[in-house]
Amino acid sequence: MTTYMNDPDALGHFGSFGGRFVPEALMPACLELEEAFRDAWADPTFLDEYHDLLREFGGRPTPVTYCDRLSQNLGIELFLKREDLAHTGSHKINNVIGQALLTKRMGKSRIIAETGAGQHGVASATAAAKLGLECTVYMGELDTQRQALNVFRMELLGATVRPVTSGSKTLKDAVNEAMREWVTCVDTTHYCLGSVMGPHPFPWMVREFQSILGREAASQLDERGVGTPDMVVACVGGGSNAAGLFAGFANSTARLIGVEAAGGSAIGIGSPGVLHGMRSMLIQSDVGQIEEAHSISAGLDYPGIGPEHAFLADIARAEYYSASDDEVLDALQLLSRLEGIIPALETAHALAWVFREAGKLIPSGSTVLVNLSGRGDKDVAQVLDILRSQS
Amino acid sequence: MTTYMNDPDALGHFGSFGGRFVPEALMPACLELEEAFRDAWADPTFLDEYHDLLREFGGRPTPVTYCDRLSQNLGIELFLKREDLAHTGSHKINNVIGQALLTKRMGKSRIIAETGAGQHGVASATAAAKLGLECTVYMGELDTQRQALNVFRMELLGATVRPVTSGSKTLKDAVNEAMREWVTCVDTTHYCLGSVMGPHPFPWMVREFQSILGREAASQLDERGVGTPDMVVACVGGGSNAAGLFAGFANSTARLIGVEAAGGSAIGIGSPGVLHGMRSMLIQSDVGQIEEAHSISAGLDYPGIGPEHAFLADIARAEYYSASDDEVLDALQLLSRLEGIIPALETAHALAWVFREAGKLIPSGSTVLVNLSGRGDKDVAQVLDILRSQS
Amino acid sequence: MTSLDVELRSVRDGGRKALVPYFVAGLSDDWPDHVRAAVHAGADAVEIGIPFSDPMMDGVVIQEAADIALRRGTTLLSILDELSTLDVGVPLVAMTYYNLFHHLGLERSAGALRAAGISGTIVPDLPIEELGSWQSACNDQDVACVLMVAPSTPLERVERVNSLSQGFVYASARMAVTGAASDGGHAADVVQRVRLSGDKPVYVGIGITTPKQAETAAGFADGVIVGTALVQRLLGGEGAAGVEAFVGELRRAIDAA
Amino acid sequence: MTSLDVELRSVRDGGRKALVPYFVAGLSDDWPDHVRAAVHAGADAVEIGIPFSDPMMDGVVIQEAADIALRRGTTLLSILDELSTLDVGVPLVAMTYYNLFHHLGLERSAGALRAAGISGTIVPDLPIEELGSWQSACNDQDVACVLMVAPSTPLERVERVNSLSQGFVYASARMAVTGAASDGGHAADVVQRVRLSGDKPVYVGIGITTPKQAETAAGFADGVIVGTALVQRLLGGEGAAGVEAFVGELRRAIDAA
Ligand SMILES: Cc1ncc(COP(=O)(O)O)c(C=O)c1O
Numbered sequence A, B: 001m002t003t004y005m006n007d008p009d010a011l012g013h014f015g016s017f018g019g020r021f022v023p024e025a026l027m028p029a030c031l032e033l034e035e036a037f038r039d040a041w042a043d044p045t046f047l048d049e050y051h052d053l054l055r056e057f058g059g060r061p062t063p064v065t066y067c068d069r070l071s072q073n074l075g076i077e078l079f080l081k082r083e084d085l086a087h088t089g090s091h092k093i094n095n096v097i098g099q100a101l102l103t104k105r106m107g108k109s110r111i112i113a114e115t116g117a118g119q120h121g122v123a124s125a126t127a128a129a130k131l132g133l134e135c136t137v138y139m140g141e142l143d144t145q146r147q148a149l150n151v152f153r154m155e156l157l158g159a160t161v162r163p164v165t166s167g168s169k170t171l172k173d174a175v176n177e178a179m180r181e182w183v184t185c186v187d188t189t190h191y192c193l194g195s196v197m198g199p200h201p202f203p204w205m206v207r208e209f210q211s212i213l214g215r216e217a218a219s220q221l222d223e224r225g226v227g228t229p230d231m232v233v234a235c236v237g238g239g240s241n242a243a244g245l246f247a248g249f250a251n252s253t254a255r256l257i258g259v260e261a262a263g264g265s266a267i268g269i270g271s272p273g274v275l276h277g278m279r280s281m282l283i284q285s286d287v288g289q290i291e292e293a294h295s296i297s298a299g300l301d302y303p304g305i306g307p308e309h310a311f312l313a314d315i316a317r318a319e320y321y322s323a324s325d326d327e328v329l330d331a332l333q334l335l336s337r338l339e340g341i342i343p344a345l346e347t348a349h350a351l352a353w354v355f356r357e358a359g360k361l362i363p364s365g366s367t368v369l370v371n372l373s374g375r376g377d378k379d380v381a382q383v384l385d386i387l388r389s390q391s
Numbered sequence C, D: 001m002t003s004l005d006v007e008l009r010s011v012r013d014g015g016r017k018a019l020v021p022y023f024v025a026g027l028s029d030d031w032p033d034h035v036r037a038a039v040h041a042g043a044d045a046v047e048i049g050i051p052f053s054d055p056m057m058d059g060v061v062i063q064e065a066a067d068i069a070l071r072r073g074t075t076l077l078s079i080l081d082e083l084s085t086l087d088v089g090v091p092l093v094a095m096t097y098y099n100l101f102h103h104l105g106l107e108r109s110a111g112a113l114r115a116a117g118i119s120g121t122i123v124p125d126l127p128i129e130e131l132g133s134w135q136s137a138c139n140d141q142d143v144a145c146v147l148m149v150a151p152s153t154p155l156e157r158v159e160r161v162n163s164l165s166q167g168f169v170y171a172s173a174r175m176a177v178t179g180a181a182s183d184g185g186h187a188a189d190v191v192q193r194v195r196l197s198g199d200k201p202v203y204v205g206i207g208i209t210t211p212k213q214a215e216t217a218a219g220f221a222d223g224v225i226v227g228t229a230l231v232q233r234l235l236g237g238e239g240a241a242g243v244e245a246f247v248g249e250l251r252r253a254i255d256a257a
């Protein structure tokens, strides 16, 4: 029997994607990390620590919420996995707690991280504060201006935020810069990558750390007697919340749906390429220069996608669609008004697809689980500006 | 044996405090509400609905977090009850879910609520959206300007926000206005009061709805083998999070500590009086006019305190202290940096007292449980402004 | 029976519908002249509103007037002081919120009211359940406690209010705080229900704005209370003459009923 | 053995320390003149940097230069086009990131490189684990794959890199991306460790900024690579003359080693 979302091969490949495309200077660190993770992930003491921290500090398990009103409106059974209720407001905490613990296990005292809108940066700063690690966050200069409050939040948490002035001054450049800096301090410093991207073992490791949400959701639906949903749906930037969700359902009958931003749809409009240490689907020009993604949500403003998603798309185990900025704004408002949950703009992509496709690609009566990957508090000011300028 | 935090007498008195000081026009509504609550609170179906909603929608139970680093620094064992992880970011959801369910049970289709900074308004709008109720929130005009994003958040959730232009244009006036409006629509509308204040049955009912957090915390500490803490500490505005916490420990050996804002310390600098339907401790002038409270945190900007707290102080079952704005800012920063949790400014009052008194009023080695009543995201912009203007 | 009961019963028994204008005490230096003008124009009693910081039963007009008075430094005792020299020959009824009396002390408050020549009180946030000690302090000083009945008050409660109220029963015409209204509300119903359980005079208030409304109310009640409409005129700059003219109008309307 | 191996061994066997300047191709219209000037001043080979949008191994100076080149519309093929007419008589080694070749296709890229007269490549984000198909495509065209060893590379890995590297072994002097540095870093150590497992020429790069540093490195290595210091001069407005002067200085320093 074919099974899905297994471990990658010894060099970190998911089919023809993934791998490890990094400077030689970083290879030892990647190898050390892989070994440390493999070892930790098989060590009950580590697992206990990880689960205890996520439970007692991170707020796990997060609930699954049934949406009465929307279900009725849409003619489907709609459930939400509530990662917005995790500490710091999104699924990002699952990953950073794992990597911060691993940092200590490797005897390192510091983490660096990249961030776009700031969610992963805040989560990283949080985990570092909790575990007594130093933390430096690389953030595109443009993003530091757009998200000044998140910069301050990281600083309150004791982190140093470094504005990145190269390239487009956004997330993709923050990753480049974090990699460059990592080269200079691999001895003491772990690079705490924020999604299922980058060189092996990151895509695999981050998926494993995020799989807690998918496994939780599967058993919560089981306990409620809902059983296996017909579809599980998640938004996709790098793809970590989607990977975590899919991991809980990959070997079930559920259809796996990833929803990208229309302007950052690496599967939809990208082609295979190599960036940030991985071979995956990328948005690039006809001569192979990487292009900027464009999306209303900073967290999906990434021209690539995690390699395992490229693979799952390739073998058609998962399907990837996209949602436009306008649909996303509508979806955010609809969920808020009918269910009392203001979702993150990222998350609203998954919802927008469900709202658009209910009764179309989603047969009426289907049971659909959407990963509510984060809360919208961070986005409220931006949404207010946009709606005001439209009216 | 004396027991504490029992039900009030038939007219809603806790000792000489409490009661029901409302216009005759509202008496029937208060009596109806009391009866409906008494009935619901004894009905397993209602209790199930309430607990299910709090679990599946509200994110309960919230965890108890041990603070390694601060405990070591302070020489005490410090635990936090994590209401910041509840949906909408504070304990307020526990109360509004209860009252919204009760609204439907009474056959009403609408709630009104008062709000200061917006936490209770957002929570009320959220519960209303989830349960399909209409919602109008009264908010001092000054507060609507200071908290424009929270106004928008409520509007996203489908609520109408009414700026209140009377008096000091802040929380106390929002309560007056909500009461005035309630008179005009008691038939269809429930007044969803946000703290353990107002006329009977509100102080008692809100305490009962909030007691879930105290009872949870008590059993969580038990399960962890910590047993009964030496002290349980909460900030006090109206006093709902404190009442909920105390309810879990009132009949234990734990000392109950409430911490007010220095500029809004109804127990510390107030005297008995009658306002907003209750007899309690109030900050008032020497001729009995109610004065404005002053605090860095909008949620503690209330010149009164719930009547049961006045009673608990009177019989010395609970102790009330205060913290200054400066101590509060320091405390917010310390918790953020050492434990990775940015607390609400309100909450930071409780922390400030613990940080100040560890080794003094709090004997070294004590086990202390602080109610982390809410997250600080709402306050980050304000704190940034203050710290920037100080530097 | 308090002396307010006696006086107001005699108004009724004399076949006269009572007109009770309401003033916010301390609104201006010459507010006592407004009271005098109202009496001159035919008021049978005057309601003296004592400003409170948090007037839960008042609409925007009276709130604004109270704010102005408070900013002028008006206090309960300063008002009583001014009233003690004002002998207008009709009963004065103090209307305010419970905290002011609670703060000064119940016995002391009642004594001070009586000393200032006030014979009744209306305390809208003091329902019958909490009335006891205040009423006994008042009655010790021959000060009446006027109680309100609202459209929402159930019959069984109307009876209790009716039996405890002194001077008259205040029938609230509508489910609302003080303020202008365009119709008579539920006044007739409320009055009728009060009458079922007693024979005290019943006055209608809350939303009586125009002479026409006053006339209608006087058709079934024993008196009418007019507050916001009057205060609105004073806020608009009218003085004693304006009061006299408007109260005179009301008087004529009521007498025509 | 590729022809790059042959040529660079013959430099070493001739007792000469190799000097390899680095240019960002397409930085200006006259960039080919810069290459010519460098060769004229004594370069033994030239590294041709092909600008990429996301230069993960480059510091700010080379990033800036690459940005300028890209904004000028420079592409891999436009560069190769220009190079095909540039016959400077020393080996040219292309340095860029893997995506450009991956995107164009490996065979096609290698063929185009060779056609343009390029005999080696340095692809810093292509470690030995992923090298296979690129190296065979290159070798089919007699294009060498130059590999890097870093201070962090463990001995066992150094051996493998050493055995796979062609032309020379690129010894990274420090744990850093390209850029200026104030000392020689770990260059001597790295070179020594490379020498343990083979006899290929070992060149030092990453942070060689001054003639003095070049001289020191040439004391223990077979060649030095100078990039940032040169690009910095070009960004500062110096042209071919500046290149000739600076490369000349470096040449003299190395020869003095
Ligand atoms: C709430 C939320 N959802 C989703 C994402 C996208 O990341 P990923 O695709 O790795 O889940 C982000 C990234 O910032 C996020 O904040």
Ligand SMILES: Cc1ncc(COP(=O)(O)O)c(C=O)c1O
Binding pocket: B090, B091, B116, B117, B119, B120, B194, B195, B196, B235, B236, B237, B238, B239, B240, B241, B242, B298, B299, B300, B344, B346, B347, B373, B374, B375
């Ligand atoms: C986080 C938080 N804590 C505490 C309070 C104070 O309310 P209470 O004293 O009723 O718990 C508020 C009120 O807004 C709040 O938002």
